[in-house]
Amino acid sequence: MVQYQSNRITASFAALSDATRRGVLEQLGHSDASITDLADKFHLTLTGMKKHVNVLEQAGFVITEKVGRVRTCKLGLRRLEEEAAWIARYHQLWAARFNALDDVIEELKHQEQFHERKQKK
Amino acid sequence: MNASKKSETTPMKNRTTVERKSEREVVVTRTFNAPARLVFEAWTRPELFQRWWVPKSMGMTLLSCAMDVRVGGQYRLEFSFQGAQAVFFGTYQEVTPPSRLVWTNEESEDGAVTTVTFEEKDGQTLLVMHELYPSKEALDAAGTGASEALVETFGQLDELLPTLGARAVR
Numbered sequence: 682m683v684q685y686q687s688n689r690i691t692a693s694f695a696a697l698s699d700a701t702r703r704g705v706l707e708q709l710g711h712s713d714a715s716i717t718d719l720a721d722k723f724h725l726t727l728t729g730m731k732k733h734v735n736v737l738e739q740a741g742f743v744i745t746e747k748v749g750r751v752r753t754c755k756l757g758l759r760r761l762e763e764e765a766a767w768i769a770r771y772h773q774l775w776a777a778r779f780n781a782l783d784d785v786i787e788e789l790k791h792q793e794q795f796h797e798r799k800q801k802k
Numbered sequence: 803m804n805a806s807k808k809s810e811t812t813p814m815k816n817r818t819t820v821e822r823k824s825e826r827e828v829v830v831t832r833t834f835n836a837p838a839r840l841v842f843e844a845w846t847r848p849e850l851f852q853r854w855w856v857p858k859s860m861g862m863t864l865l866s867c868a869m870d871v872r873v874g875g876q877y878r879l880e881f882s883f884q885g886a887q888a889v890f891f892g893t894y895q896e897v898t899p900p901s902r903l904v905w906t907n908e909e910s911e912d913g914a915v916t917t918v919t920f921e922e923k924d925g926q927t928l929l930v931m932h933e934l935y936p937s938k939e940a941l942d943a944a945g946t947g948a949s950e951a952l953v954e955t956f957g958q959l960d961e962l963l964p965t966l967g968a969r970a971v972r
Binding site for chain 2: 779793
């Protein structure tokens with residue numbers, strides 16, 4: 682179970698590393714679309730788009746559904762939240778720490794400048 | 803300009819980046835507008851360190867902070883959080899002022915080895931913090947303890963994944 686979790690996280694990061702795939706996710710964020718629609722929109726061949734959608738589907742970001750002869754893609758949003766949440770948690774912690782660290786460092790800088798000025802007098 | 807005066811202009815906050823480099827590693831980077839010796843000082847003097855390591859937004863209280871910053875020296879941090887207490891401790895493996903710090907996290911088997919480098923350029927310092935965890939599972943679980951105290955919002959998710967439309971889900 683845990684094993685599965687971390688493999689998935691790795692797959693997710695690989696899936697998001699490509700600009701076209703991020704664009705596809707953004708597009709699906711607005712509305713569901715067929716693979717043909719997406720291929721047109723991103724000026725790719727049907728095969729090329731199928732590959733991208735497949736990577737996204739493997740990583741759980743996209744769900745595809747075949748209705749008649751058309752395969753429709755939509756966001757698998759819950760998964761996306763999970764991945765983003767992992768990075769978000771880490772990012773929040775360190776951004777908060779480093780913003781506080783800025784203040785401490787500013788103070789050290791002022792102290793240093795203050796001492797320098799005193800010595801010059 | 804006297805020392806007690808607050809600066810009127812707040813400089814733009816530098817950006818913190820977080821990247822999972824591999825299954826067991828995460829790298830956090832940030833630039834600071836100060837020479838490396840000052841940034842290093844803020845990481846190695848306990849009275850300074852404890853002022854930023856536990857930001858107010860975490861809702862945690864630091865009960866004690868002891869740091870013996872030299873090779874083989876130990877550190878120990880005790881927190882209280884929502885009535886519970888947590889202790890973090892470990893050993894400094896490398897101490898090279900003002901450019902490099904390496905320490906272990908020994909409070910659990912899932913503790914990482916943390917390497918922090920301070921690289922000065924034109925009066926600014928690029929800080930790179932690299933954490934190597936003993937397993938993929940340990941890294942997956944990391945960042946959930948202390949930082950869970952921070953409230954997640956979709957606003958922050960948007961900041962991280964700007965390519966996704968801000969379509970609220972719930």
